[in-house]
Amino acid sequence: MTGVDWRFRSLVVAHAVSAYGTYLNLIALSLFSYEVTGTAWGVGVVMAVRLLAGVTAGLAAGALSARVTRRTVMVVTDLAQTLAMVLLALWSSGTPLVVLLGAVVVLGAGNTFFNVALRSAVPVMVGQDSRARANGVLVTARSVATVLGFASAAPVIALGGFGIAFAVNAASFAVSGAAVLVLRPRTDSAGEDDASAATGKDDPPTGKGGPPTTTGKGGPPTGEGDPPARTGKGDPPTGEGDPPARTGKDGPPTGKGGPPTGEGDPPARTGKGDPPTGEGDPSARERSGPVAVRGGRLRRRVAGLAGSLLGLIALRGLDALASASHNVALPLAAHAAEPSEPAVFMTRFWSAWAVGTLLAHQVLKRRSRGTSWGERAFAAGTCAMSFCFVAAFTGLPAPALTAAAVAAGFADGWTEIVYTSRLQAAPDRQRGRLFGLSATAEQSGFALGTVAAAAALEALPALAVVGAFHGTAACGAVVLLLLTVRRQHARKAEIRSSTSKETGEDTHGTSTGASHLHGS
Secondary structure, three states: OOOOOHHHHHHHHHHHHHHHHHHHHHHHHHHHHHHHHOOHHHHHHHHHHHHHHHHHHHHHHHHHHHHOOHHHHHHHHHHHHHHHHHHHHHOOOOOOHHHHHHHHHHHHHHHHHHHHHHHHHHHHHHOHHHHHHHHHHHHHHHHHHHHHHHHHHHHHHHHHHHHHHHHHHHHHHHHHHHHHHHHOOOOOOOHHHHHHHHHOOOOOOOOOOOOOOOOOOOOOOOOOOOOOOOOOOOOOOOOOOOOOOEOOOOOOEOOOOOOOOOOOOOOOEOOOOOOEOOOOOHHHHHHHOOOOOOOOHHHHHHOOOOHHHHHHHHHHHHHHHHHHHHHHHHHHHHHHHOOOOHHHHHHHHHHHHHHHHHHHHHHHHOOOOOOOOOHHHHHHHHHHHHHHHHHOOOOOOHHHHHHHHHHHHHHHHHHHHHHHHHHHOOOHHHHHHHHHHHHHHHHHHHHHHHHHHHHHHOOOOHHHHHHHHHHHHHHHHHHHHHHHHHHHHHHHHHHHHHHHHHHHHHHOOOOOOHHHOOOO
16 A cells, blocks of 8 residues: 555546536536527436436446446546547537437446546555545545636637537546556455455554544444454454444343353354344344345345444435535525626635635644544534535625635535545445445435425525525434434443453452452
8 A cells, every 4th residue: 555646646636637627517518408408497307317327327336346347447437428528529519419318328427437436446546544635635636626617617618619618528538547547556455455444454543644534442444333344254353342242231242141151252153254143232233234135226235334334325415415505506696796797706606615625635634643533523514514505695795705615615625535534444345335325325415406406496595495405414414423422322331331241250250360359
């Protein structure tokens, strides 16, 4: 593992070029869709098809990553998107609707497949120690690309029309694909890397100065709800901080309520590699995952994943729904604040937001490695982000609005880095499924939020709509925060109970060491 070296930074630069073309194309493609369809309803259909392609790709991304290497996925998706944009650039006048729909399907699915592969591969490319720092570099690059893409869309379209805009986007995808081919980053781990990710032995806090994602001292990095990591068939859990499985809060180890199996005996197992047999322990069931999965593609996708990670993904979907509201409402606020120059207003707002994301990366990079991050940090960041975006629609003066945008960007960058780093702490074999589900949740939430917010803005002011949507996300964050705290307290109580019982067994046994004598 080489950390965030020149090879990874070069890949990030190429990815930023691709992101620039993507954000430029968001504006160009929306205007072009209106030109082709002639109605606002047609624009909505094109956007819906693109989002639906992304949602479907998210469900399939985990299975795809298990069959081909992530580097192959990244190269092929860049190539496919390049060809789609070249086709639109050459056919920018008189484009049939079916060609436009085919291109947006390729763009929607390709973007999802590429991002799932890239985010899943980051721990392999830079090492678990450096993943938070690497995620910060990616977030910073994406933020700069967002501002530049939005700001340059109008001049590029005015200069050469839609054909030039599509050609620029095609070139940006070609740069990204060529960089992956030339740099040949290592994107898939060998068996030993997967084992180290599962056991957490090579997974200390998330990098040099970055926020750790472990949930407790010495515990596995995958969180309280993750299944216990194993080193082989029938081996006991490798997480040093894991307590022995129990049948209840005060039950003895190993069994259905019976006495211990003997001094020094390991917990009884039901078979090779089976989890502990504590039938009455909800935490044991959560760590071991569901025993049987009956029907349903989505249910099969989430089988074996920790409840805490699924809670994070669900909150991410709510956050995307809330983000759709301010994206839809911001143009209205821009026209109300500066009717003559709404584009300048939006460029200034998003530029301030990008500065905030850059500050988040710098702060997280310098945090103490001993600090614990994860669900609590993500939930707190989501609440802060919602508050800041709502404040931006309260009619603040220009300096205060800029400050609110910077704060919103800081919270947005914070949550992105913490969230991505937390999912990357999962074993390599699970990361594809996790990020695939995450992409599905995010795009589904954004699609639903876009439609619902647009309808609500027909009858309600922007502040009411943005406040309601972001209030929903904040409530979800509070629920996740309370559940996380409750789970951590229960785990600490279980560990204390285990330690107390082991001490009691020692004092009533045959040992008469001096350590048990008063005053020793």
